[in-house]
Amino acid sequence: MNYEKFYADRVKPMKGSAIREMFKRMQDPQIISLAGGNPAAELFPGDELSKIAGKILMTNPTGALQYGTTDGVPAMKECAKQRANKVGAYSDGDAIIIMTGANQGIDLTAKALINKGDKIIVESPSFIGSLNAFRTYETELVGVSVEDDGMNMDELEAALKNNEDVKMIYTIPTFQNPTGVTMSLEKRQRLIALANQYDVLVLEDNPYGDLRFSGEDVPTLKSMDTEGRVIYAGSFSKILSPGMRLGYLIAAEELIGKIEILKQVNDVHTPVLTQLMCVEFMKKYDIDKYIEKNRALYGKKCAVMLEAMEKYFPKGKVRWTVPDGGIFLWCECPEIEDISVVVDKALEKKVAIVPGSNFAIDMKAPSKQFRLNYSSATPEKIEEGVRRLGEALAEVLA
Amino acid sequence: MNYEKFYADRVKPMKGSAIREMFKRMQDPQIISLAGGNPAAELFPGDELSKIAGKILMTNPTGALQYGTTDGVPAMKECAKQRANKVGAYSDGDAIIIMTGANQGIDLTAKALINKGDKIIVESPSFIGSLNAFRTYETELVGVSVEDDGMNMDELEAALKNNEDVKMIYTIPTFQNPTGVTMSLEKRQRLIALANQYDVLVLEDNPYGDLRFSGEDVPTLKSMDTEGRVIYAGSFSKILSPGMRLGYLIAAEELIGKIEILKQVNDVHTPVLTQLMCVEFMKKYDIDKYIEKNRALYGKKCAVMLEAMEKYFPKGKVRWTVPDGGIFLWCECPEIEDISVVVDKALEKKVAIVPGSNFAIDMKAPSKQFRLNYSSATPEKIEEGVRRLGEALAEVLA
Numbered sequence: 151m152n153y154e155k156f157y158a159d160r161v162k163p164m165k166g167s168a169i170r171e172m173f174k175r176m177q178d179p180q181i182i183s184l185a186g187g188n189p190a191a192e193l194f195p196g197d198e199l200s201k202i203a204g205k206i207l208m209t210n211p212t213g214a215l216q217y218g219t220t221d222g223v224p225a226m227k228e229c230a231k232q233r234a235n236k237v238g239a240y241s242d243g244d245a246i247i248i249m250t251g252a253n254q255g256i257d258l259t260a261k262a263l264i265n266k267g268d269k270i271i272v273e274s275p276s277f278i279g280s281l282n283a284f285r286t287y288e289t290e291l292v293g294v295s296v297e298d299d300g301m302n303m304d305e306l307e308a309a310l311k312n313n314e315d316v317k318m319i320y321t322i323p324t325f326q327n328p329t330g331v332t333m334s335l336e337k338r339q340r341l342i343a344l345a346n347q348y349d350v351l352v353l354e355d356n357p358y359g360d361l362r363f364s365g366e367d368v369p370t371l372k373s374m375d376t377e378g379r380v381i382y383a384g385s386f387s388k389i390l391s392p393g394m395r396l397g398y399l400i401a402a403e404e405l406i407g408k409i410e411i412l413k414q415v416n417d418v419h420t421p422v423l424t425q426l427m428c429v430e431f432m433k434k435y436d437i438d439k440y441i442e443k444n445r446a447l448y449g450k451k452c453a454v455m456l457e458a459m460e461k462y463f464p465k466g467k468v469r470w471t472v473p474d475g476g477i478f479l480w481c482e483c484p485e486i487e488d489i490s491v492v493v494d495k496a497l498e499k500k501v502a503i504v505p506g507s508n509f510a511i512d513m514k515a516p517s518k519q520f521r522l523n524y525s526s527a528t529p530e531k532i533e534e535g536v537r538r539l540g541e542a543l544a545e546v547l548a
Numbered sequence: 549m550n551y552e553k554f555y556a557d558r559v560k561p562m563k564g565s566a567i568r569e570m571f572k573r574m575q576d577p578q579i580i581s582l583a584g585g586n587p588a589a590e591l592f593p594g595d596e597l598s599k600i601a602g603k604i605l606m607t608n609p610t611g612a613l614q615y616g617t618t619d620g621v622p623a624m625k626e627c628a629k630q631r632a633n634k635v636g637a638y639s640d641g642d643a644i645i646i647m648t649g650a651n652q653g654i655d656l657t658a659k660a661l662i663n664k665g666d667k668i669i670v671e672s673p674s675f676i677g678s679l680n681a682f683r684t685y686e687t688e689l690v691g692v693s694v695e696d697d698g699m700n701m702d703e704l705e706a707a708l709k710n711n712e713d714v715k716m717i718y719t720i721p722t723f724q725n726p727t728g729v730t731m732s733l734e735k736r737q738r739l740i741a742l743a744n745q746y747d748v749l750v751l752e753d754n755p756y757g758d759l760r761f762s763g764e765d766v767p768t769l770k771s772m773d774t775e776g777r778v779i780y781a782g783s784f785s786k787i788l789s790p791g792m793r794l795g796y797l798i799a800a801e802e803l804i805g806k807i808e809i810l811k812q813v814n815d816v817h818t819p820v821l822t823q824l825m826c827v828e829f830m831k832k833y834d835i836d837k838y839i840e841k842n843r844a845l846y847g848k849k850c851a852v853m854l855e856a857m858e859k860y861f862p863k864g865k866v867r868w869t870v871p872d873g874g875i876f877l878w879c880e881c882p883e884i885e886d887i888s889v890v891v892d893k894a895l896e897k898k899v900a901i902v903p904g905s906n907f908a909i910d911m912k913a914p915s916k917q918f919r920l921n922y923s924s925a926t927p928e929k930i931e932e933g934v935r936r937l938g939e940a941l942a943e944v945l946a
Contacts, residue, residue, distance in 0.1 A: 156749055161660050164809045194614070196613065207597045207601055215594065216587075250793075263554055392614060412559065418793070423791065
């Protein structure tokens with residue numbers, strides 16, 4: 151039977167293969183994956199969470215297993231508020247809603263705001279999960295290039311001036327995915343001023359903000375917002391566990407109220423047990439000490455990757471970003487028209503990387519860039535993976 | 549700041565207050581709630597799940613806490629397949645995708661199929677969670693009335709004949725929410741024949757099918773489908789735990805592939821721990837024995853409610869359905885133009901019920917009906933709740 155005629159316009163162009171292909175690569179144990187966005191598993195607090203989960207289900211089975219409320223367990227909302235207060239991301243008149251991972255918050259924010267043809271200004275390149283979520287609402291994505299200190303603000307202003315129906319600016323200002331760069335304070339101030347001037351909303355996606363291993367913290371956009379324009383998406387995926395799927399949105403109460411309706415009809419509420427586990431973990435343990443361990447590990451792994459790139463990449467043929475935190479860095483090969491040749495050759499050598507086209511507004515255009523992840527693999531695998539990747543690059547450039 | 553101009557058309561008419569109001573009522577400990585859809589908490593296998601969760605996190609922390617795949621944990625998909633095979637809901641060429649509750653599957657099915665103005669034929673009344681999910685895609689709902697043996701098939705045929713752009717028929721054929729009625733075999737056969745004749749898809753929502761306490765099982769629509777038109781939504785909410793948010797969709801592989809893309813950008817994947825807990829529970833324990841306990845309890849509670857209604861409701865003034873399973877029954881008061889008067893009076897007497905308007909296509913029209921739930925409250929509370937409700941009805945009819 152032919153299902154094509156039953157599909158909604160919004161999904162007809164959607165292809166999931168790239169993402170699924172990436173996941174498949176990550177499944178193959180033979181392959182060194184520098185492709186994914188997995189946090190380091192070696193630090194997961196399995197023993198602590200084991201005791202916590204066991205106790206919750208033994209002492210409060212009804213609380214953990216019965217239906218919950220859509221906005222989240224009150225104590226979990228307090229945990230999200232605690233994290234947000236550390237970066238000034240919660241203010242009076244705001245509301246918090248717990249999400250089944252921050253990506254759900256990004257998806258439902260777009261669902262609440264975007265009519266077909268409305269525009270969202272995004273960093274180019276940006277996180278494929280968010281871009282694809284936006285695409286399912288038939289939005290028009292307007293790309294603004296990313297420099298070493300974040301979005302090009304002149305391009306942003308031009309994009310706001312030259313486009314009607316811009317509803318929102320979507321940005322990952324800190325340790326951006328995929329580039330790893332952080333937006334400077336000056337640019338953040340200008341972004342907020344431009345959002346006010348052109349009367350648009352801002353979706354600040356900050357899953358990596360806690361993972362700084364060098365340099366000074368920069369204030370969140372949400373902390374600079376005086377008009378209630380910034381919707382802040384926070385996550386526990388990179389500071390506790392991605393598999394638990396715990397994220398949150400913070401914004402003006404009225405906006406969160408609309409988004410809560412969409413969450414109600416989407417998954418009713420985020421599973422209660424994982425929320426209660428996060429609450430107990432933050433009660434019993436110092437999550438900042440735990441995050442500090444992750445920070446140190448990622449700093450070390452990033453250094454290993456940068457050193458290996460110096461050593462094994464063809465001299466003068468590859469440019470890359472040097473992140474102060476997060477889990478990604480970004481490479482560009484000016485002499486290579488289509489990086490997919492390198493991606494395929496690397497895969498023959500059992501190294502998985504993601505081509506830049508996956509993060510582009512136009513996913514069909516060839517790309518000179520690729521993304522590398524340093525949080526997941528061990529230091530040894532990172533060095534070996536980069537060595538093989540260097541071979542692949544040399545062969546293509548030869 | 550005024551956010552109205554930022555909202556997408558799809559959410560402008562959405563009001564979450566009715567649902568939130570119902571949840572609030574269920575929170576107040578003073579109130580006997582016959583309003584919600586909570587399964588009986590007294591049977592939750594807390595001790596078993598406590599041991600299981602503790603062991604999983606102790607022995608396989610990475611497996612439970614790292615990112616998973618969008619379609620679900622393979623062993624969890626096998627569990628869903630086992631449940632589906634019991635009712636003939638899985639066939640060759642089908643694929644399974646695990647959902648964060650069946651409601652997510654219903655939401656994303658509509659997202660995959662519905663363009664603005666496309667029509668979905670639904671039972672009238674039907675489950676508010678699904679109707680509201682459909683409304684967020686600007687679908688036009690076409691209602692077909694529900695009789696004691698399910699949808700009126702002549703109305704269904706007329707609806708298919710007189711409406712263009714019908715993409716799908718949505719039905720809860722077994723122990724329907726809110727009416728508690730079950731569609732007869734003959735009507736199921738005719739529904740499938742009509743779907744084939746008019747070339748539309750069918751979304752079969754079956755969260756209560758395992759909860760029969762009298763009468764004979766009737767085959768699922770999915771088991772009668774020879775053309776790949778039926779999308780089957782299954783759930784573990786009423787047979788294990790709603791708070792764990794575990795459901796699944798089964799349909800032709802191509803359809804599930806499209807829906808998987810939407811799940812990927814929605815919550816990436818369903819939390820892994822809760823999936824692994826369900827897998828271990830089904831490995832270590834006989835879930836059918838556990839379901840049997842629920843069945844027996846619900847049969848008893850339903851009998852208590854029916855007896856109390858005979859005893860306390862004004863004689864000859866109220867009609868009600870007599871379910872063979874599930875958790876709801878449906879009452880009609882022909883002499884009362886707007887049941888909300890009774891709902892408010894009942895609330896004064898600390899009994900919460902849901903007015904029929906919540907389940908209607910036109911939620912603003914006054915309703916003569918209300919829904920009662922008998923799975924959640926204790927037998928004592930059910931009798932006392934019905935007694936108070938009888939008083940409220942008598943006072944309004946006086």
